[in-house]
Amino acid sequence: MQKVLVVIPNWNGADDIRTCLDSLRQQTLQPHIVVVDNGSTDDSVDIIEAEYPEVEIIRHTANKGYAGGVNPGFRVAIDRRFDYAAPLNNDAVADKNWLRYLSDYLSAHHGVGIAASKLVSIDGAHIDSTGDQYTNWGLPYPRGRGETDIDKYDKHTAILGASGGSSMYRVSMLQKIGLFDEDFFAYYEDVDLSLRAQLAGWKVAFVPESIVYHQISATGSRIKGFFTLQTVKNLPWILIKDLPAGLFWRVLPRFLLAQLFFVGRAVLRRHGWYALKAITVTLWLMPKKLVERHRIQSTRKVPASYIWSIMTHDLPPQAANLRRLRAAWWKLQGKR
Numbered sequence: 001m002q003k004v005l006v007v008i009p010n011w012n013g014a015d016d017i018r019t020c021l022d023s024l025r026q027q028t029l030q031p032h033i034v035v036v037d038n039g040s041t042d043d044s045v046d047i048i049e050a051e052y053p054e055v056e057i058i059r060h061t062a063n064k065g066y067a068g069g070v071n072p073g074f075r076v077a078i079d080r081r082f083d084y085a086a087p088l089n090n091d092a093v094a095d096k097n098w099l100r101y102l103s104d105y106l107s108a109h110h111g112v113g114i115a116a117s118k119l120v121s122i123d124g125a126h127i128d129s130t131g132d133q134y135t136n137w138g139l140p141y142p143r144g145r146g147e148t149d150i151d152k153y154d155k156h157t158a159i160l161g162a163s164g165g166s167s168m169y170r171v172s173m174l175q176k177i178g179l180f181d182e183d184f185f186a187y188y189e190d191v192d193l194s195l196r197a198q199l200a201g202w203k204v205a206f207v208p209e210s211i212v213y214h215q216i217s218a219t220g221s222r223i224k225g226f227f228t229l230q231t232v233k234n235l236p237w238i239l240i241k242d243l244p245a246g247l248f249w250r251v252l253p254r255f256l257l258a259q260l261f262f263v264g265r266a267v268l269r270r271h272g273w274y275a276l277k278a279i280t281v282t283l284w285l286m287p288k289k290l291v292e293r294h295r296i297q298s299t300r301k302v303p304a305s306y307i308w309s310i311m312t313h314d315l316p317p318q319a320a321n322l323r324r325l326r327a328a329w330w331k332l333q334g335k336r
Contacts, residue, residue, distance in 0.1 A: 002083040002103045004031040004168075007073025011037070011063055013090035014044040016215065021052050023093045029100040031086070032056070034073040038063040044090075065185030066164065074179045077171050086168040091215035093122070094166070101210035102168035105156075113173035113202030114194060116162030117210040120150060127152075128214045131206045132161030132191050133312045138239045138255030140191040141316035154208040160310045161194025162204055166212035173202055181237070181292075183285055187230040188238060195242040198310065201301035225274035228266045232278035235259065240286070241293045244304035261322060 006024060010017060017035075024033055036058045037045050048055050058072045070087045077085035084103055088094060102115045119128035119142075129142035130153040142163060144153055164180070167190070177200050180189040194204050239248060239255055266275040315322050 002029075002107055003081070004029060004084045004086060004099055004103055005034060005073060005077040005080075005082045006031040006086045006088055006099070007034045007036060007070050007077075008088050008090050009036050009038060009066055009069025010040060010044055010090045011069070012040045012042045012044060014040075014042040014047060016091040017044050017047060018051070019093050020088065020090050021048070021055065023096070023098075024088075026096045027094065027099050028097050029103055031099055032082070034058060034076055035090075036060065036069045036072045038065070038069050064182065067180035067182040067184050067186070067189040070164065071179045071182060074169070074171075074174055078175055082171050084168050085171055085174065087164050087166070088212070089165040089214060092119075092166055093213045095211040095213075098166070098210050098212055099168070101207050105205060105207045105210075106168060106170055109203075109205065111201075111203050112205045113170045113197045113200075114162045114204045115168045115210070116159060116204065116206045117166040117168075117212050118153070118206070118208050119163060119166050119212050119214045122213050122215045124150065124213065126150070129163045129165070130208070131159035131204070132163055132194060133316075134160050134191060134195065134238070135312045135314060135316055136251055136254065137258050137315055137322075138235060138243075138251045139258055139316050139319065140188055140235075140238070141312075141318055145318060153206065156208070157206050158310075159204050159206045160198065160312075161191050162206075164190030164193070165214060170202075173197060173200075176200065177202075181241075183288070184234045184237065185230060187227070188234045192234075192238050192242060195238065195307075196296055198307065199242065199296060199300045199302060225271045228262075228269075228271045229274040229278045232259065232262055232266070232275050233282050236282050237285075237289050240289050241296055244297060244300065244307060246304050247308055258319075258322060261325070265321070 033055045035055055038060050039062045074085050105115050116131045118130050127144040127147045130144040133143050134140050177196050181192055263275045266272055
């Protein structure tokens with residue numbers, strides 16, 4: 001029997017934590033559950049202590065974000081020699097076979113380091129994610145988001161990355177490549193970790209039978225400017241840390257155009273301060289990221305051509321405004 005640990009980052013999740021933990025109690029493969037509380041000010045921790053005594057709680061006095069809310073659970077999995085560690089959002093509800101399907105797949109495919117679930121909206125009406133993609137514009141996106149054909153991607157397939165909101169990581173892999181980068185705080189730390197896994201020679205797979213229902217953006221939507229701050233800050237770090245040199249220079253021009261667009265849109269939405277803060281933090285930590293890049297790239301086990309082959313060579317499907325701008329530019333150039 002494989003030993004599985006589930007780690008749930010929690011910040012003021014009193015409205016959702018019961019349904020999340022109840023779904024774990026019903027799993028056909030029972031895990032050890034760790035909730036990492038990010039300094040909640042509601043009664044979510046009291047609820048867990050009173051109603052879910054089997055759950056181990058790790059307390060932070062401040063909000064350390066998604067990455068900082070998952071890594072302590074990963075460390076418990078490493079220290080206690082679990083086989084697999086599975087993050088789960090506190091606003092998610094797992095199908096009873098969620099863990100069983102992921103564990104069985106990893107057990108049967110030793111070259112796979114990460115197994116991704118199918119995330120759908122809480123009402124089951126549309127897809128949230130069937131794995132993460134990364135484009136030649138330097139922009140990640142969740143495959144299938146917003147699509148109403150829930151079964152469209154229902155086959156086992158290799159993918160670039162897995163959503164940290166509901167996936168399973170081989171603990172032996174985490175020991176070698178490291179955990180989530182806590183400088184990301186939230187958003188795209190899962191893409192970064194997936195790319196680091198790919199660079200180190202591990203594969204990432206989508207397991208469609210493993211299903212989780214997710215209340216999309218329930219946490220990030222509470223804080224003004226949060227998405228702008230995290231997006232503008234984090235996207236450059238993926239490019240800098242994870243793309244081999246030849247790919248970096250191929251992607252950089254498009255990425256700079258996209259980043260300029262994001263900053264301009266933030267200014268128009270009166271979120272310019274958050275974009276400026278993001279750029280400042282990105283530049284401040286750039287020396288650290290360059291050191292990390294050297295470590296990641298110097299131990300790379302796959303050719304740059306492989307990474308290029310698993311990237312998406314287009315804008316993300318959801319990038320409607322960028323697509324319109326590109327179409328206008330092509331029209332000016334006489335292209336179709």
